[in-house]
C-alpha cells in the first residue's frame with residue numbers, strides 16, 4: 001500500500017518505520033523540515049518539544065524489540081536507561097531530552113528506504129463517497145491508499161470525519177527550566193529515578209536526561225496567577241532555593257541553567273473515536289491526549305502506532321481498520337484517559353485544601369498517602385500501576401479500602417515543604433526587588 005502519514009512526530013515516525021519494514025510505501029508529511037546537523041532544532045508547532053519528558057518502559061521495550069537499530073541510535077545519542085530501584089530490566093525508562101530522542105528517530109526515519117518525506121502544511125483530507133482518497137498539502141493533492149492522522153494534540157485534520165471527542169481541561173500548567181550538571185558534579189536527591197515532591201497547591205518533578213542535563217518542573221493550578229510568575233527566571237531560582245531537595249539539584253556549585261524558563265499551558269485530557277470514513281485512521285495524541293504530568297502520552301502513542309501496524313500486518317481490510325482501532329483504543333487508551341480526568345480532579349481538590357470525600361473519586365495522591373501512612377504493602381500494586389503494567393481498574397480494591405479509612409476519620413497528612421502561600425510570598429518578594437542599576 002501507499003500510506004500517507006500526516007505528522008512526523010514520535011508516533012507518526014514509529015508507525016512509518018514499522019509499516020515501511022512490513023513492505024509498504026510510506027510518505028511522511030510534516031510542516032517541519034526537520035533537524036539540520038549541528039544546529040538547534042526550533043520545532044515550532046510542537047509546544048512541548050523543549051519541556052521535560054520521561055519516556056516510560058513501554059516506549060523503551062517497544063523500540064528495543066521492534067526497531068532495535070532505532071533504539072540503539074537513541075542510546076548512542078546519549079539516552080540513559082534507568083530502572084526504578086529493585087525493578088526488573090523491562091521496567092526501565094529512557095532518560096533523555098525529547099529533542100535528542102526525536103532527532104534520533106527523525107534521522108532513522110529519513111534513512112529508511114521505504115519512507116519518503118514531504119515538507120508542507122496538510123490543509124485537509126480529501127474524501128470521496130465515504131472514503132479518504134488523499135490529502136491536500138499546500139494546495140497540492142497527494143493520493144494514497146491509506147491516510148494516517150498522527151498530527152498530534154493540536155491537529156484537527158480528521159476532526160470533520162470523526163465523532164465529537166471527549167475533552168476536559170487538566171486545570172494545570174507548567175513552568176520548567178533545563179540545567180546541566182557541572183563537570184564531575186553528582187546528581188541531586190532522587191536521581192536514581194524521577195525526583196517527585198507533592199506540596200499543598202503545586203507539585204515538583206526533576207527529570208534527569210542525557211549528558212548530565214536535567215529539567216526542574218513546577219506544576220500548578222492554571223488559575224493560580226501568582227504561581228504563574230514562576231516563568232520569571234529570578235522567581236524560578238528563588239523557588240528552587242526554597243524547596244528541600246530542589247535546592248541541592250540547582251545549587252550553583254552543582255549545576256547551571258542552560259535554557260530560559262519555559263511555560264506550558266492549555267493542557268487537556270482528550271479521547272476521540274476513529275474517523276467514520278474508510279481509509280482514514282488516527283493514532284497518537286490525535287486520538288488520546290493525557291495530562292502530561294502523568295508522563296503517559298508517548299507510551300500510549302507508540303503503542304497505538306504498533307497497534308495500527310499489527311492490524312495492517314494481519315491483513316485487516318482498510319474499511320475495518322477504524323473499527324478495530326476503536327476496539328483497541330477502548331481497551332488500551334480510554335481507561336488511561338478516564339483515570340487522568342479523575343486524578344486531575346482530585347489533585348486540584350487536594351491542592352485547594354478540600355478534605356477527601358469518601359463518596360467521591362479517590363485520587364492517586366490519596367492512595368499513595370494511604371500506602372505511606374498505613375499500607376506499605378500497597379506500594380507493590382501502585383508501582384505496577386505507575387509503570388502502566390496494570391490498568392487503573394487494578395486500584396479499585398485499594399480505593400474501597402481508602403473510602404472505609406476516610407469514613408473512620410483518616411485524611412492524608414499535610415505534605416512537607418513550603419505551602420503554596422509561602423511559595424507565592426517568595427515569588428512576590430523576588431519580583432518586588434529593585435532592578436539593579
Ligand SMILES: Cc1cc2nc3c(=O)[nH]c(=O)nc-3n(C[C@H](O)[C@H](O)[C@H](O)COP(=O)(O)OP(=O)(O)OC[C@H]3O[C@@H](n4cnc5c(N)ncnc54)[C@H](O)[C@@H]3O)c2cc1C
Nearest residue numbers: 007009010011031048053054122152284285292295297298
Ligand atoms: C507539556 C507536555 C509534557 C509532556 N511530557 C510527557 C512525558 O513526560 N512523557 C510522555 O510520554 N509524554 C509526554 N507528553 C506527551 C507527548 O509529548 C505526546 O504524547 C507526543 O508528542 C505525541 O506524539 P505525536 O507524534 O502523536 O504528536 P506530536 O509530537 O505533536 O507530532 C505531531 C506532528 O504533526 C505535525 N503536524 C500537525 N499538524 C500538521 C499539519 N496540518 N500539516 C503538517 N504537519 C502537521 C507537527 O508538526 C508534528 O511534527 C507531554 C506533552 C506535553 C504537552
